[in-house]
Amino acid sequence: MKIFASFLLTCTLLLSAATSFAQQAAPKAKGPATETLQLKTSAVCEMCKARLEKALAYEKGVQSATLDVSSQQLTVTYRPDKTTPTALRSAVQKTGYDADDQLADARAYDRLPDCCKKTNSIH
Ligand SMILES: [Cu+2]
Numbered sequence: 279m280k281i282f283a284s285f286l287l288t289c290t291l292l293l294s295a296a297t298s299f300a301q302q303a304a305p306k307a308k309g310p311a312t313e314t315l316q317l318k319t320s321a322v323c324e325m326c327k328a329r330l331e332k333a334l335a336y337e338k339g340v341q342s343a344t345l346d347v348s349s350q351q352l353t354v355t356y357r358p359d360k361t362t363p364t365a366l367r368s369a370v371q372k373t374g375y376d377a378d379d380q381l382a383d384a385r386a387y388d389r390l391p392d393c394c395k396k397t398n399s400i401h
Contacts, residue, residue, distance in 0.1 A: 312341055315354045315363050320376040320396035321345055329394070333373040337361065347400060352377075 321330055327345040330352060332341035339360025345352045354366050367377035374386035376396065393401070 280329070291307055311358060312355050313358045315356065315366055316372065317352050317363075317367060317378050318376075319345065319352050321347060321350055321352070322394060322396065322398045322400050323347060325391065326375065326394050328335050329377070330370065330373055330375060334366070335370060337366065337369045349358060350400070 295356075319326075319330065321327060325346060327347050330345050331343045334340050334352070334354060339357040341355045341357065343352065343354045352370065356366060367380055370377035371383045371392055372386055373382075373393075374390045375382050375387075387395075
């Protein structure tokens with residue numbers, strides 16, 4: 279009878295250990311939720327690339343921002359619980375560049391060096 283009781287106890291311990299392990303493992307399996315936004319900008323050169331990537335890096339919720347100058351495509355990886363595509367487009371506009379069909383903030387655009395104006399071709 280003693281053996282049977284200790285067998286039962288061992289089974290209970292093992293079962294509860296397995297259950298708590300499964301509960302701990304579940305949240306770890308989920309990575310941080312991120313989304314990717316692609317938008318077309320009016321950037322024309324490497325200076326624009328550096329300026330935009332830096333501006334976006336300081337935006338809340340942005341994990342990474344990469345501009346491809348030849349296609350003018352800005353790729354932003356962001357946390358959807360911290361920011362929105364609208365806020366990201368607005369950040370691009372405030373840096374002086376168009377974001378998709380939304381025009382750049384006029385004052386920010388005026389402050390850009392001549393070589394970065396969108397009247398220039400990509401260089
Ligand atoms: Cu430029």
